[in-house]
Amino acid sequence: MARAYNFNAGPAAIPLEVLQQAQEQFVDYHGAGMSIMEMSHRSALYEDVNNEAQSLMRELFGIPNNYKVMFLQGGASTQFAMLPMNLLREGQPAAYVHTGAWADKAIKEAKLIGETVIAASTADDKFMRVPSLSEIVVPANASYLHLTSNETIGGTQFQEFPDTGNIPLIADMSSDILSRPVDVSKFGVIYAGAQKNLGPSGVTVVIMREDLAQGSPKSIPAMFRYETHAKAKSLYNTPPSFSVYMVSLVLKWIKAKGGVAQMEQYNRDKTKLIYDAIDGSGGFYKGCADAKSRSVMNITFRLGSEELENQFVKESEQQGFVGLKGHRDVGGLRASTYNAVPLESCQALAQFMKDFQQRNG
Template identity: 75%
Template structure:
């Protein structure tokens, strides 16, 4: 194999080499079936086993309580932006949203199309460079739920502590940091995440929901947008993204092999500290965008004082095998996404490149 790229893409993102190689081995003939898992019926006993084992692995690793359902859906987190208010925002109630950046804004815009909404907290005045203080979050009395984005991929901010919603249902978009740290699932009514950052490839979305919330959806919703459709059919109402679900299962096995979620959390901290320490010690050559109190362990956003130097940084980094270091087009700057599968060696290489770039251009 040729040398692997230093992959810092924001999503679809890096997958472990071991997982890719295992998928390669099983791609043509899965478990002696004489065909690929991409070719077989989703009603077959072989695929049902893959589906069930992937759910069970996620339940084990994330310590999901028995009164929750794991769903594998299509449409990405963006479809969940609409499905949540369609299923849970009942007349007379308000969907409360915490505004922390680009993805929280997208979720709020979809909810506004469906029902009444309110902003329970916001860091917009600080250009979304921090997570709002939990004490500043005000939940309306008639809130159906409180929604927040646990990690803002574009701005590079992350909740260190989650809001306490009291008796109000707590919902989180965890697309970019799910399974990167332990979470008390019992505090949430529903968690959702596109798989393509920490859990596998694009094409499948994970929903973890308390049964009482999703067992009966309003009858006015189209069938495919009803949570109860997928609960009653074990995520197999229609043809699922079977290969993506298989790869999620492989990714979950990889997390278990690394010691579980707590071990992965420490590994992530070790990786990102290499880069944050270099930024902080650069004497201002590199400037982190996110307030230190809200820094993400998944997406490191930073700037250089000159846009010309930023362009040179991207150009030179690409020539040395680094991928995905250009910031999102909506905010510019630079970004390194250090999801679960990004190796420590890649982060060491990036820190060394950044130090050398500063030495030559500082």
């Protein structure tokens, strides 16, 4: 079986070992005579899957005991609205760091709910960098500070996070969760759509400090209250059971690889191959993101002309590469090197880039 060199930005690569295990268990899960997709979410078998996935998240990400782990639906896009619905208080503005397209979507949703302020923005730099910590100014009475840890479109990533004291720090980590160790205790909330680093689309992981999960306003529907899902251990309604099962398998895969710290080194080794091809090209390839803000998950770069970029994409696809065309809003080229992208794929891409330069430089 020929596997593609998958550099899609999302839905993205899933470890081959995980796909093969899911294939083996697809029709008959643990002797139940049915697929995980067919069984009741109230069954003991599925509750074990749900509990194991939460337990593995805690273990691998170092989540303290006073945090809830929830598996919700609607993607990170629903969290853009759900967070201010639950946590934005009257007279206490929500503060946002504006670093690009995904931060912008979160800001627009929050403005529908209540008062918001921009704590920092890199719009003047076309979002090709993240702000330094000293640039982030948070009102003393803010309900929370929200940031996007990794912007997939621009290819920028926070290398460190602000200390917000008593003001809850909230991070959308959809595109870099479990790619590196993080001190979860610095955050009030971390959330992530699964389809980049955790598994397939359909489930969103929300890690929330208990005090923030309690006391959701009764004026919002039950399905949009964190309190509802925290109390029900993510089983208030029918969950995306197959997606949660797949997340559990991916978490086991990360654990078998040595955990998150080992995954970070693996990711840096992979990414370095491609950044070295860019930086060593004598200007043939031009990296988009500021060097200090470069993402380890999404590598964005350009060539001398759009025509040459189209040729690059066409030839790469002929050689089995997928997903190297940049986002439609910005153009250019992008390689997404999430946890499940093998080192061999990055080696192949780096070699293709060198060959392409030799033929067209």
